Amino acid sequence: MQIDKDTVAKIAHLxxxxxxxxxxETLVGDMNKILDFMAKLNEVNTDNIEPLIYMTQEVNALRDDVVRQDITHQEALLNAPNQDGKHFLVAKVIERK
Structure with a gap:
């Protein structure tokens, strides 16, 4: 399959x-290079190759979640530019109909 100007125009429209x-012109060349590369990959014999789920066999070494510093509700509000003593006040972003 070859990409031409009409195909690029259709893809751009979509x-x-x-x-x-x-x-x-640039996209026609780039897309044809991609398709050529994919055609080369299709030539590779993968009959006895298992699909990969992960790229490596490494296992994530995660640390335990530990609370290191706990702040009070009032301390959290100290640096708020707008607050009412209980809540952060922010600009309205959703309009009601």
Missing amino acids: ARLEVNEQET
Whole structure:
């Protein structure tokens, strides 16, 4: 399969992208290189290869969650630019209809 200008235009339309003529030429070349690379990968014999779930056999060494410093509700509000004594006050971001 080869990518041409029409294919790039269709993909750009679906992705809601504005692509000029120079960018279209670049994208045609880049997309064809990607497809050529994928074709080379398809030539590799993977019959006896198990699919990978993870790239390595390493296991994450996670530390235990330990509370190191506990602050009170009042201490948390001390640096708040806007607060009412109980809550942080922030700008309204969702309008009611």
